[in-house]
Amino acid sequence: MGALLLAGSAAAQSDALYFSPDLGSDFTAPSAFDGLYAGVLIGPISARKNNFNTVGWDIRPEIGGVVGWNQPVAPGVIVGAELQGTVATDFSSSAYLRLMALARLGFAAGDNSLIYMLAGAGRLGESWAFEAGIGAEVMVTSNMGLRLEAAGIGQLGPVPNGNNVPAISAMRITSGAIWQLDGGPVSTGFSSGPVTDFSGFYAGINIGSLADPQFNFFDDYGHGWHLSRFEMGGLAGYNHALGDMIRAGIEVQLGANYDTSGDAGLDALALARIGVVPVPGVLAYAAGGVGLVEAAGAYAFGGGLEYALWGDVALRGEALLLGRMDGAPGLTGISGPTTSKVTIGTVWHFD
Structure with a gap:
């Protein structure tokens, strides 16, 4: 009888949310x-x-x-x-x-x-x-x-x-x-799961630099002229498979940029992308679109590379050139796509 009571108590505790719930792996x-x-x-x-x-x-x-x-x-x-x-x-x-x-x-x-x-x-x-x-x-x-x-x-x-x-x-x-100190021993391998085919929805985090050497977007906000800033942000998009190798898609990027002088700003881009998967786990792509940088209309074009280092999660490197939509020259009198956004990031693919 005592054994049955103990067993019943243990079962009740294991079912209670406040007693070490058994979460799936x-x-x-x-x-x-x-x-x-x-x-x-x-x-x-x-x-x-x-x-x-x-x-x-x-x-x-x-x-x-x-x-x-x-x-x-x-x-x-x-x-x-x-x-x-x-x-x-x-x-x-x-x-x-x-x-x-x-x-x-x-x-x-x-x-x-x-x-x-x-x-x-x-x-x-x-x-x-x-x-x-x-x-x-x-x-x-x-x-x-x-x-x-x-x-x-x-x-x-x-x-x-x-x-x-x-x-x-x-x-x-x-x-x-x-x-x-609490978790169980884990594998040191990067991935044991399936490799993404780079189709479907995805989202990610990136980090890098925004450089404006001709000051087409950056201004003196009372802290002096500074031609580069640190960049942190996120992205989300969708890729459509056009056969085994070709991917076409759209992507939205939102970033915050700053330096250590007190200057800070936001940038947002909407990009169209076309890419190729030459071998499983690798996507090379070109991108172009429009958006806002420092509240000024901007266009952007460039490309990048994704490598499925973690199976369905990829390591990305990307470089974009940006210019003002109105064509206005910067502080140096030079206009055109002279601003660069260079980032590395991690992208989760939900295919």
């Missing part, structure tokens, strides 16, 4: 990115406007650590939170702290990788600050991965020294080694 993929993790961080940080720090090197290394938690919420999707703490030093008499509480939204890529977006707030040097960026983690052993992330940093309110700069005024590119 597709909800936890990849299983390493689940639960507690910790690691070490290192990389350069640039704070050149003398608002977060006023002495020492403008660009310097920072070293520190991270601890956080990942929670799967849907097939291949995780949300999480982490604390980062680093010391940025010029190895003389100048050093400052970066202490950030960050939220993360991540998407599985294949069997061993996680692509994520992050945002949060904390302290940088002498001021409260916010951060936003994009990163990636790749498992290289059964429980340890390598991380690379980039984030823009801006002020939250005025700084004590009075050198206030709007928008983004600092930036970091951080690498790290991350140990997954």
Whole structure:
């Protein structure tokens, strides 16, 4: 009788949502990115406007650590939170702290990788600050991965020294080694699933640069003239198969661009694409379309290459030239397609 009661209790608990629900394996993929993790961080940080720090090197290394938690919420999707703490030093008499509480939204890529977006707030040097960026983690052993992330940093309110700069005024590119402390051992291979044929709907995240050397789109917003900015954004589209090798489609891109002087802007493009799949897992394509850059009408053309590194998730590289729809010359008196948008990204194909 006692055994029956215990069995009944265990069955009731296993059915209760509050008692360790048994999620399907597709909800936890990849299983390493689940639960507690910790690691070490290192990389350069640039704070050149003398608002977060006023002495020492403008660009310097920072070293520190991270601890956080990942929670799967849907097939291949995780949300999480982490604390980062680093010391940025010029190895003389100048050093400052970066202490950030960050939220993360991540998407599985294949069997061993996680692509994520992050945002949060904390302290940088002498001021409260916010951060936003994009990163990636790749498992290289059964429980340890390598991380690379980039984030823009801006002020939250005025700084004590009075050198206030709007928008983004600092930036970091951080690498790290991350140990997954709760997840089970995982494969270090990139994919064991089927390879996309690059047809159907897709969506992705990209990162790169927007350069305007003739200043056809960029202006002096009170912080000087700057010819290049960092770019982060997303994309979505649809490819239609015209036979075994040809793909035709449409795509929408939305990006945020910034530098560390306080300049920031948005760009949006609607593109038509035509591509070829010369071998399984590879798509080479040309693209062209119109949109807005810095609120000015723009046209764009170029191309790119996708490689199905993670099976149904591809690594992309793309380069576009942009020009003003009205043909107006820039600061240097030169018009035409002289602005470039160069990005790398990760694309999830839902075919």
